[in-house]
Structure formats: C-alpha cells, structure tokens
Amino acid sequence: MNKQEFETLKKIFSAGEFDGVKVNVVNTPRFYVKVGANNEMWLDGKHGLANSRDNNRDWVLKKLKAALTTSHHLGESFAWVCADRVTSETENGSLQLVLGHYGVDEYSGTLKTKRLATLVALNEGSIESVEATIGLNQSQNNRLVFNLAGSEACSTKTGYDRVKRGRFAIVYLNSNTGDYWAEKTEACKKEYAPLAHLKASDISDEDLVRAMGFAPSSEIYRV
Numbered sequence: 269m270n271k272q273e274f275e276t277l278k279k280i281f282s283a284g285e286f287d288g289v290k291v292n293v294v295n296t297p298r299f300y301v302k303v304g305a306n307n308e309m310w311l312d313g314k315h316g317l318a319n320s321r322d323n324n325r326d327w328v329l330k331k332l333k334a335a336l337t338t339s340h341h342l343g344e345s346f347a348w349v350c351a352d353r354v355t356s357e358t359e360n361g362s363l364q365l366v367l368g369h370y371g372v373d374e375y376s377g378t379l380k381t382k383r384l385a386t387l388v389a390l391n392e393g394s395i396e397s398v399e400a401t402i403g404l405n406q407s408q409n410n411r412l413v414f415n416l417a418g419s420e421a422c423s424t425k426t427g428y429d430r431v432k433r434g435r436f437a438i439v440y441l442n443s444n445t446g447d448y449w450a451e452k453t454e455a456c457k458k459e460y461a462p463l464a465h466l467k468a469s470d471i472s473d474e475d476l477v478r479a480m481g482f483a484p485s486s487e488i489y490r491v
Contacts, residue, residue, distance in 0.1 A: 299480055300488055301328055316477040329476055333468040339368035339461045344436045347417035350381045350446070352388060354411055359384045363416075363448065367436050367456050370464040375437075379414050379446035388412065414446045425449065 269277075280286050297313025309318050309328075317325040346363040359381050367375075388411050415430060416439060422431035428440035428449060436456035440449045463471070 297481070299483070300486065303328070303331070313481070314477070316473060316480060326473070329473055330468070332476060333471050335461065336463045336471065337461055337466050337468045339370070339459065339464055342366070342368040342436065342456060342459055344434045346432055346434060346437075346439050348379055348414060348441075349417065350379065350384055350412050350414050352384055352411055353413055355387065357384060357387060363439065365437055365439075365450055367452055368460075370460060373452045375450040377448060379441075379448060381412065381446075384412055410444055412446070414441060414443050416441050 281291055284290060284292060299311040299313060299316065300308070301311055301318075302308045311318055311328060316329050318328055319325075343364065343366045345365070347360065348363055349358055349360050351358045361379065361381070363379065365375060416432040419430040419432040419439075419441065422429055422440060425431065425440045427447070428442050430441040430443050432439045432441070434453075436453055436459070437450045438453060440451075441447070
C-alpha cells in the first residue's frame with residue numbers, strides 16, 4: 269500500500285463509519301493495577317473502582333488509603349531476662365513494642381513473668397530470704413530482678429536504672445520492679461506512613477483518584 273492509498277483509508281475512517289461499521293477510538297481513562305506478584309486488574313478512571321472482587325469494587329482504594337495513613341510495620345522487640353533472687357531460677361522473654369501510633373511518643377508498662385511468678389507464689393512462705401536466714405529484716409527488693417539484654421546502667425531517668433537503645437525506641441527499665449518506659453526515636457518517626465497524621469476516612473475517593481491520575485502513563489494493548 270502506497271502513501272496515497274493509506275491517505276484514502278485515513279479519510280474513510282476519519283468519518284467514523286464505513287459500510288455500516290462504526291469505528292471510534294476510545295480514550296476512556298483507566299488505571300492498570302498490579303497487587304502482589306500475580307493480581308492484575310483494571311480500575312475505571314472516573315471512580316477508581318475494580319471490575320469485580322467479591323463484590324468489593326473499591327478494595328484497591330481502601331488498601332491505598334490504609335497504606336497511606338497507617339504504620340503497622342513499625343515496631344521493635346527487646347529481649348529481657350528475669351531471675352529469682354532466692355532460687356536463682358531465670359526466665360527469658362521479649363518486650364514487643366508496636367510503634368505505629370502517630371502522635372504517641374511514649375509507652376510504659378511492666379514486664380510480666382509466667383513461670384517465675386508462679387514459682388514465687390508457690391514458695392513465698394516456704395523459702396526464706398537471705399536476710400531472714402540470718403535474722404535481719406527482709407530486703408525491700410522484690411524477689412524477682414529484671415534486665416534488658418544488652419542494656420547499660422542508667423542514672424539520667426528518675427526511677428529507672430537500666431537503658432537499652434534500639435533503632436526505633438529507647439527503653440528504660442527499673443530492674444527491681446520490671447517497670448519500663450519507652451520513647452520513640454527520630455528514626456522511628458521518619459518511617460511513618462506519608463499521611464500518618466490523617467485517618468483513612470479523611471482521604472476522599474475523588475481526591476485519591478485525582479492523584480492517581482498523575483501516575484506514569486503506559487500503552488497496554490489487550491483484547
């Protein structure tokens with residue numbers, strides 16, 4: 269086909285109809301979305317709704333809103349050990365801190381044992397303290413003593429004598445009571461979701477779809 273013949277075709281189809289066949293180039297905006305490794309779908313460009321997914325057509329919008337406003341991935345664990353001063357029995361545990369709460373910078377609580385607490389309760393009256401054995405008043409210290417793995421002595425935080433510095437939190441511990449105080453680090457706050465100061469409901473579907481319109485363009489041909 270030469271150039272003149274092609275121009276003839278262009279003129280025919282520019283009219284939009286030939287021999288009872290109507291042809292239109294469709295420019296309806298759509299979003300191509302891929303979630304995970306294999307989940308691919310099209311969203312309409314006006315409302316951002318999926319064709320179908322268990323009748324939950326707005327599930328992609330909900331997923332995006334949650335990811336934009338929540339920081340569920342933020343957390344840190346701190347190993348601890350507890351010992352019974354009387355029997356020298358020990359118990360290990362882990363303090364799990366969930367740090368994704370925007371605007372909450374401090375956490376407090378008390379480390380809890382299971383096995384040793386039961387041991388102390390069963391033997392409280394039958395095992396004497398070292399002080400009682402030699403006729404002195406019993407020590408004001410609890411029978412159980414706590415420590416955070418890798419912690420250091422601390423004298424800067426009133427009421428706490430140990431400190432452990434993690435990536436996302438600094439934990440102070442009272443080794444005699446198991447009470448702890450945790451403070452978020454600046455590194456933790458930098459990991460917040462991009463719109464962590466908002467709730468998912470603060471983002472309208474319209475605003476989200478409008479912002480999605482700035483995503484990279486791709487030409488995808490599918491029958």
